[in-house]
Structures are given as C-alpha cells and as structure tokens.
Amino acid sequence: MKTTGDQQLVKRINRSVLLRQLRAQPGLSRAQLATESGLTKSTVSLLVRELIDEGWVTETDVTTTQSQGRPSTPLHIDTRSRGLIGVEVAVEALRVVGVSLTGQVLCAAEEALNGTKPEDVCRQAARLIARTYKQLQQRNIEALGVGVGLPGAFDEATGMLRFAPNLGWRNVDLMPPIAEALAKAKLPELKVHLQNEADTAALSEYEFSDGDAKDSLIFVTCGVGVGAGIVLNDRLFTGVQGMAGEIGHNILQIDGPLCSCGRRGCAETFFGARTLAKLPDPTQGGHYLGVVLQNLWTTFNPSTLVVGGPSCDTYPGIVKAAQDTLQRYADAAGMAAPTVRPARYGLLASAVGAAALVLHHELRPMHTGTPLAAARQADSEPLSHTTTTTAD
Numbered sequence: 001m002k003t004t005g006d007q008q009l010v011k012r013i014n015r016s017v018l019l020r021q022l023r024a025q026p027g028l029s030r031a032q033l034a035t036e037s038g039l040t041k042s043t044v045s046l047l048v049r050e051l052i053d054e055g056w057v058t059e060t061d062v063t064t065t066q067s068q069g070r071p072s073t074p075l076h077i078d079t080r081s082r083g084l085i086g087v088e089v090a091v092e093a094l095r096v097v098g099v100s101l102t103g104q105v106l107c108a109a110e111e112a113l114n115g116t117k118p119e120d121v122c123r124q125a126a127r128l129i130a131r132t133y134k135q136l137q138q139r140n141i142e143a144l145g146v147g148v149g150l151p152g153a154f155d156e157a158t159g160m161l162r163f164a165p166n167l168g169w170r171n172v173d174l175m176p177p178i179a180e181a182l183a184k185a186k187l188p189e190l191k192v193h194l195q196n197e198a199d200t201a202a203l204s205e206y207e208f209s210d211g212d213a214k215d216s217l218i219f220v221t222c223g224v225g226v227g228a229g230i231v232l233n234d235r236l237f238t239g240v241q242g243m244a245g246e247i248g249h250n251i252l253q254i255d256g257p258l259c260s261c262g263r264r265g266c267a268e269t270f271f272g273a274r275t276l277a278k279l280p281d282p283t284q285g286g287h288y289l290g291v292v293l294q295n296l297w298t299t300f301n302p303s304t305l306v307v308g309g310p311s312c313d314t315y316p317g318i319v320k321a322a323q324d325t326l327q328r329y330a331d332a333a334g335m336a337a338p339t340v341r342p343a344r345y346g347l348l349a350s351a352v353g354a355a356a357l358v359l360h361h362e363l364r365p366m367h368t369g370t371p372l373a374a375a376r377q378a379d380s381e382p383l384s385h386t387t388t389t390t391a392d
Helices: 007-024 030-037 041-053 118-138 175-184 197-207 283-300 310-314 317-333 346-362
Strands: 002-004 057-059 075-077 082-089 093-100 105-112 142-150 153-155 160-164 169-173 191-196 217-222 226-232 304-308 339-342 386-388
Touching: 007 030, 007 041, 007 057, 007 075, 030 041, 041 057, 082 118, 082 197, 082 346, 093 118, 093 346, 105 118, 105 346, 118 142, 118 175, 142 197, 142 346, 153 191, 175 191, 191 197, 191 346, 197 217, 197 226, 197 304, 197 346, 217 283, 217 310, 217 346, 226 283, 283 304, 283 317, 304 346, 310 317, 310 346, 317 339
Parallel strands: 082 142, 142 191, 217 304, 304 339
Antiparallel strands: 002 386, 057 075, 082 093, 093 105, 153 160, 160 169, 217 226
C-alpha cells in the first residue's frame, strides 16, 4: 500500500507494527518478529535495539532454540521502564492512575471534586498527576504521557469539549488550562491526550484485553450520566463532533421525564444514577439498560459489550437485568446474543482507559487525529514525499 510520508513516519509505523505484534504474541524472537511482520531481519534488529534502549521492550535471560537449531532470545513489552498516567474527570470525583504498558495498575488515587469550574478541575487534576508522576519515578518508571477522560462529548478535531451537561460545560477548550496547571505543578513536558470518559473506558478493555475484544467493542458506562465508548475496526468511533456514544441522551420515550440536557425521555432519565436512587427496585432500570444494549448490538454488531460505572458497582443487579432483557430480544430474533460482561477495572475503568489512550495513539501513527501535547507541538515533521509503509 502506498502512502504519503517521510522516512521518520515509515520508521514510526514499523516500530508500531513490532510493538503490536509483541502485545499480541509475547515472547517472539527477532527472527520470528521479522517473519510475522514482513519486515527484513536487519530492520527488525535495528528497531528492536531502539525499543529496548527506550524502555519499550525487554529481553528475557532465557534463550530458546529455533527449529534450525539456532538460539534465540524471547522479547516482551517492558513493564518496568515505561508507564502511563490516566485521569478520569467524573461528575463528582477525580480518579488518577499510573499503569504499566500492559495495563497493570501501579498506583491510584481518588478525590471528590473541589469545584466544577474548568480551571479548578484542571488545577486539582494537575496536583494528582504530579503525585502519580512522582510515584512512578520512585519505581524508576518514566511516564510516557497523560490521558484524560472527560464527562461529555469531546471534539477531537478542534480540541473542544462540546457538551457536558452534568458539569454545566459547553464548548470548553480544556487544553490551555491543563497545560498551565501542569506547568505550575512543575511537571516536565508530557504528551496530553483528551477524550470522552466512556471512550477511554472502552480503551481500558480494548487495549489491555486478553483477546475477546477482537477489532470491535462497546463499553457502556452507567453513573450520573450514561455513555458508550465504541471501538470499531481498531479505532475509536467518535463521530463528527465527538457525539457518538452519547447514548444517555438517546430518546427512549417521547415526551418522557425531563433530562439535564433540556430534552425529555432520554435514556439517562430511566437508568441514570439519580433515577436509580429513587426507584423502589433499582433493577427496574436494568430493563432499560438492556433495551439500549439491544440497540447498540443491532446497530454496531460488536464482538463484546462491556458494562461498568458507579451504578453497576452500587446496583450490580442492573447488569443481570440488562443481560436478561438482551437475551429475550436475541431469543425472539432467533440469534445468539453478543457477550456481555462487567468491566475488568471496576470504577477505575475510565482512568485506566485514559492511560491506554496514550498508548492507543502511540501505536497508530497513521491516525488522522493530531495528538494534543501540553506545549501544542507537532508530533512529527511535515510529510514531504511518497514512499511505502514497509520500506527498510
């Protein structure tokens, strides 16, 4: 396949190919990586050396013997040298985690929001990020970047948070106050990526899954707000203005209960946390959650549906009720229902996924979105000529 780019871009693509191959098949040797990736042995050897020196990849002390009788050294993603920092800005709290490149949670912190003004939230988040950065440093782990999950529609093209009704935010550019807060916290320059918190939750399951996600997954997060993170064809599906997955504001009943967004009959009014707290039997809300899962299934046909968030932690019965409702729809259609399971990371899902957002961008150098950095620097030199993605 031909693509426009320079040699630096080709190198980034080839590095990402090797890293993704080792994530999928830990323990491959250099020769096996060359076979699996289609790159030449000399290219693989050079890139693996760089990845080891930069703390991405590590060699084991044990050598194995290949079929030709030559010894080889297994390679693995390095869990000791590089780390990621993830932040979830929830409606009522901040959660910050430090994780390894394979998704192991190394440290975590949670605080109630001190205020809801964007500048106040950014200052509080920067303080927790600085604390997490120091905790990683104490383990001799270098932070690769920071991901932030936000409770509303995030427009990746413009960097604007378009719509966060539960915080009263509309059309907020969060990057300047985040950059300022990180600088005042005396942190070194770090890449910063922003995304909707349901999208980041989806990445916690997709990037750090054990293989059941394949190339598609939908994560439904249930709390004060309700949202869905959608991964299709190995990419986050966010829509033109970041509104994809705002299922909390899908209309389930014409002229239904008034929602915080100003409309009536939104899904959030049937199984949002405020509604569940008022129901005599909160599992009643699980029926409506099941209806939404059925709609997501027939719309996107994902390999896996994951349900998580504070409401699932407080009222675990709603997940079972949703599964039962989805199964009834599947039975009526004579079809096998998709896998539905709870979140692996529990209440840390969005924060862990925000950390995974950094990795998600690093491993996809051809991603159309430009990574946002604290200093707003371009991530690579301008593209200048045509070459092939597998050139050596």
